[in-house]
Amino acid sequence: MALDTPYRAIFCDLVTDTTLDILPLRDVSFEDYIGRAGSLSGTVPIPDRTIAERAHKIKPGRTTVYLERGGDLWWGGIVWTTNLQSSDRGVVTLGIQASTFDSYAGRRRIRTDEFETRFLQPTDQFVIARSLWSQLSKGLAGSKIDVGDETEDSGVLRTASWRHGDETVYQEALDQLGAQDNGFEYQILVYRDPDDGARIRQLRLGSPKIRTGATDMLFDRPGAILSYSLPDDATRGGTVALARGASANSNAGTESRPTVSDPATPTNPLPDLWPQLDLSSDHNDVSDKDTLNSLAQAAVDQEAGHVQIPEISIRLGGIVPPALLGRTARIRITDEWHPTGLDARYRIVGVKVRPAERGRPDTAELALEEA
Numbered sequence: 001m002a003l004d005t006p007y008r009a010i011f012c013d014l015v016t017d018t019t020l021d022i023l024p025l026r027d028v029s030f031e032d033y034i035g036r037a038g039s040l041s042g043t044v045p046i047p048d049r050t051i052a053e054r055a056h057k058i059k060p061g062r063t064t065v066y067l068e069r070g071g072d073l074w075w076g077g078i079v080w081t082t083n084l085q086s087s088d089r090g091v092v093t094l095g096i097q098a099s100t101f102d103s104y105a106g107r108r109r110i111r112t113d114e115f116e117t118r119f120l121q122p123t124d125q126f127v128i129a130r131s132l133w134s135q136l137s138k139g140l141a142g143s144k145i146d147v148g149d150e151t152e153d154s155g156v157l158r159t160a161s162w163r164h165g166d167e168t169v170y171q172e173a174l175d176q177l178g179a180q181d182n183g184f185e186y187q188i189l190v191y192r193d194p195d196d197g198a199r200i201r202q203l204r205l206g207s208p209k210i211r212t213g214a215t216d217m218l219f220d221r222p223g224a225i226l227s228y229s230l231p232d233d234a235t236r237g238g239t240v241a242l243a244r245g246a247s248a249n250s251n252a253g254t255e256s257r258p259t260v261s262d263p264a265t266p267t268n269p270l271p272d273l274w275p276q277l278d279l280s281s282d283h284n285d286v287s288d289k290d291t292l293n294s295l296a297q298a299a300v301d302q303e304a305g306h307v308q309i310p311e312i313s314i315r316l317g318g319i320v321p322p323a324l325l326g327r328t329a330r331i332r333i334t335d336e337w338h339p340t341g342l343d344a345r346y347r348i349v350g351v352k353v354r355p356a357e358r359g360r361p362d363t364a365e366l367a368l369e370e371a
Contacts, residue, residue, distance in 0.1 A: 007074070007355050009042070010066040011058055014078060017142040017199060020057040025096075030067060030075045031352035033367070034185050034210055034325050037103040038351075040065065040077060046092040055094050058082060064143065065098050066190065066199065074322040074353070076190035076201065077101055101145065101188040101201050105171035108136045115162040115173075122157035125177060125184055126205050133203050136170045145188060146202040154207035156182045159288075168285055176283060180294035181301070185210045187325060209347065212326035216345060219314060221333045226313045226363065228333065236307040238279035240265055241300035243293070245286035261292035266304040274305055309367055310346065316353070316362040324351050324364075328371050345371040 009025035012018060028042035046052050057063070060082050067075040080103070083095040112135065119128050130147040137145040160177060162168045178184045184207040191200055204210060219225050241264045247256035279299055286292055312331065314320070321327075325348055333342040350367030354360070 008068040010068060011079075012064045012066065012143075012199075014062050014064050014143055015139070015141050017064070020063065021054050023051070023054060023058075025065075028067075029352065029354045031350065032075060032100055032187075032325060033350040034187055035349065037106070038075070038077070038100040040067070040075060040096075040098040042096055044094040044096065046094060052092070058094065058096065064101075065096070069322070071192070072322045073190045073192055073199065075100070076188075076199070078104060101190070102171075102186070105133075105136060105174060106169060108170045110162045110166070110168045110170060110173060111164055113164045115160070116164065117161070119158070119160040122159055124153040125156050125158045125207070126152060126154045128158060128160055128177060129174060129184065129186060129205060130203065132170055132174055143201065146200060148203055148205070152205070154184055154205070156184075156207060159291075162285070166285065172285070176286065176295070179298055180291065181297040182208055183294075183298055184208060189323070191323075206326065210326040211328070211347070212323055213328065216328045216330040217320075217348075218330050218332070219312060221312075221335065223332075224314050225331070225333065226315060228310065228312045228331075230308070230310045232306055232308050234277070234306040237303045237305045238277040238300060239270065239274050239305060240276055241279035241281070241296040243281050243283060243286075243296040243299065245283045245288075245292045248287040259287050259289055259292060261289065261296040264293065264296035264300045267297070267301050268304070270305045272305075277305075279303060309349075309369060311365055311367050313363055313365050316364050320364070324348050324366065329366065329368060331368070347371045 008022055010022050011020045013020060023044050025042040026045060028040065030038065030040040032038035044055050046055060058079060060079055063079045064076065065079055066073050077098045077100040079096050079098045081097045085095065086092045114135065130150060133145050133147050158177065162173055174186065178186060184205055187204045187210060189202045189204045192198065193200055221228065243261040245259045248259050249256040281295065281299055283292065283295060327348045329346050329348055331342065331344050331346060346368035348366050349369050352365040354363050356362040
């Protein structure tokens with residue numbers, strides 16, 4: 001990261017969140033998404049022994065990195081890999097790869113009896129999600145995930161069970177729970193406490209979607225939009241979905257067959273005539289047919305017919321806030337393809353930022369879905 005960059009890279013201990021150092025980070029890019037972990041990559045230059053000794057504190061799996069811009073935290077996550085390199089000219093650098101805090105759920109497995117019987121009775125899905133996050137972050141001490149308002153609910157009741165010994169990954173349990181019909185989305189939001197400036201890592205839940213802000217953000221082309229892409233992919237969509245799960249057979253003497261959902265078709269019929277296109281998903285920890293029906297319904301509703309994930313590239317400025325995920329963007333484009341003008345509303349579901357460096361402007365690529 002160049003010396004005149006608006007970003008600061010703050011390295012901290014993962015367990016305690018104690019600041020270790022603030023180091024330069026070059027060739028950096030970072031991204032965040034709703035529905036999957038975001039990533040960060042960059043390079044710490046090692047010009048002398050002093051910087052080398054400071055960079056020795058960066059330990060994969062034990063160190064976090066935050067990017068701060070104008071006093072706001074724009075990104076935070078865990079350093080999972082480093083790569084120490086020396087060029088043929090003797091230039092030493094330390095490359096780092098990090099992922100957002102929700103990636104921690106992918107490195108933890110359910111090894112407790114707590115979730116085997118606790119949610120056998122219908123329970124709000126937000127309560128189950130917060131319980132999973134509370135359990136998996138217990139060992140993080142000062143870096144523990146704040147699960148937010150425990151009185152907030154989604155109004156959707158679920159049953160769930162995960163047994164000690166099945167080695168279920170927490171991320172798989174959360175994704176399975178949220179992927180059902182009328183499910184939810186989750187994200188780990190990082191920000192500074194407005195009172196004391198402390199770094200906060202907070203679980204953010206939204207059912208069925210995470211939404212941020214009461215007003216639309218307006219982007220025009222010509223104008224703030226530098227470039228755009230509007231892919232339309234029928235290979236990822238479908239019109240009939242099945243979800244396949246584990247066998248419900250407990251008799252070892254008979255053949256075990258997977259439990260299969262009923263065929264699911266879009267809740268809102270497609271406006272045009274479509275051929276049958278099949279969607280299928282596997283859920284090895286689920287044997288309850290009602291749950292599989294819910295998963296199949298959610299899949300075909302989300303990917304009915306075709307999948308469109310438009311992207312726009314914008315120049316970052318003072319009017320663009322750090323909390324972009326979940327915001328509604330109004331996109332207005334006038335060009336050869338849209339001679340009468342496109343005017344549509346989308347929800348921002350992904351952000352990829354490339355900070356200004358060596359004459360390159362500070363830009364962001366926004367992944368969108370229909371609002």
